[in-house]
Amino acid sequence: MDRDEIIKKVETARREGSKLDLRRLNLSKLDLSHLDLSEVQLHEASLNQTNLEGATLRGANLVFANLIKATLRGADLREANAVFANFRLADLSGADLTKANLSAANLFGANLSKAKMSGSRLGEANLAETNLSGANLNGADLNEADLNEANLSGADLSGADLTEANLSQTKLAQAKYNQQTRWTEGFDPISAGAVKKRKWGLF
Template sequence: MGTLFLVTAILGYWQYRTSKRQTEIADTDLDSKIVAQLDSPAIEVRVAGLVEMKRSIEREPNNSERVLEIVEAFIKRSSAIEARTSSSSTPPAPPLSVRRPDVQNALRVFSDLRQDASWGEVCDHIQREISLHFAPRPTFQLVDLSGADVRHGKFHLCDFQCSDLREANLSQASLLGCRLNGTNFKGSTFTYARLGQAYLLAAILDEAQLFGANFTMAVLAGASMKGADLRDCEFAGAYLEALTLRADWSDPELIHEDPLSLNYARRQVVQTAGALAREGLLFPRILQQGPTYPACDLRGADVRGADFSLAVLSGAVLTGARADQTTRWPQGFDPGSAGVIMT
């Protein structure tokens, strides 16, 4: 009996090792095949590669992390902004699905493969970033994704800083905790999007459709939201005042600050601006303003039904903004003195 048990155990272990090795070989072959397709000069071949990647996850869910890495790298290299200046003055390109259907498909695959994140999970990630000074994020800095259609997309904790997302459709997308500093969203749609704890310093949201979007604890200093539709938006804990960045972050009082405080956002902006400056990437909205960012610019915005009651709003530019009796303001705030038009 002892000999039979030993032989059975050895055979079982050998079968396990053989199966594992075959899976590893298959994974390697899959990676090689997909990478080859994504490197093809033909768009239809690249799109087919993306479709195959998604199917592979249905067959082998354990490959999801690897596939996400491949798709992230593909999006970055396929949509990198070549010009080292802000693109805010150039006319928007045709929709992404028209000019780069492969990148549009890649964004959808990336979103579909991610698990949605709760508010608590985003808070935990930010706390790890502070305590460990690093926590991995999907990074898409300096990319041209203008005209992208990523409705319902799961892009929480992604880094899209200094990118071009003009006229993109981000309706009901999860952008919780995203780094969006200096990103151009002019004319984009964010209906019911979740932007809680997002960093939007010097972001451009002029004429954006933001109906029902949630900006809880978002940082909007220096952001431009001229003519934006902000009806029914939530700004609890959002920071719209002018913001001066501090270069010295060794102050013990700041190190032990509440992880969800504005000091964390300030430090991240300092680091980002420093990295861009070292690389010679000159984006006027981020670098030329120096360490001080003006208050958020809401001139001409429609803020009917928006809730600013718990927002840090003093100094925000509201000249010509349209409000009504359903708009909620911080205690003691006088909308008339700020130039708000009551309708």
């Protein structure tokens, strides 16, 4: 299956008012950049090294999908369901993952710099060695997430839940947090370089 075939399937699904079904298909290494794949069904699909830069995947079903080394720069993944998805070493820099469900997803070594992740669910996700510098994680659920050696420098963690998260060697220089941010018991964010916001959002 190639890009043109995918475009035809998108157009057919749109005419019929149905959701595009690409479950369990091998779409690895295809160029699907800038396509509108809103609410597409990609359950257990293979998208390894696929180019999805600037693509719209809002509300997509990516449960158990494989996106190893995929390119998703600037992609729209708002409200996507990516539980147990594998984004190992993927490029999601600048992507919009607002309210996406990434619970138990594998994001090891992924690039999520400057990603929009407000309200996203990352409980039990593997974020070890992930680049989250400058990411907006306002209100995100990171409970029990593995952030070992992750880079959260300059990230916004206001209202985020990091209860039971693994923060071993996590880089938090200039990361912002507030009174509502919850940390692993005994963890001192200030000594790790994070900066607490005052009540009205000022430092």
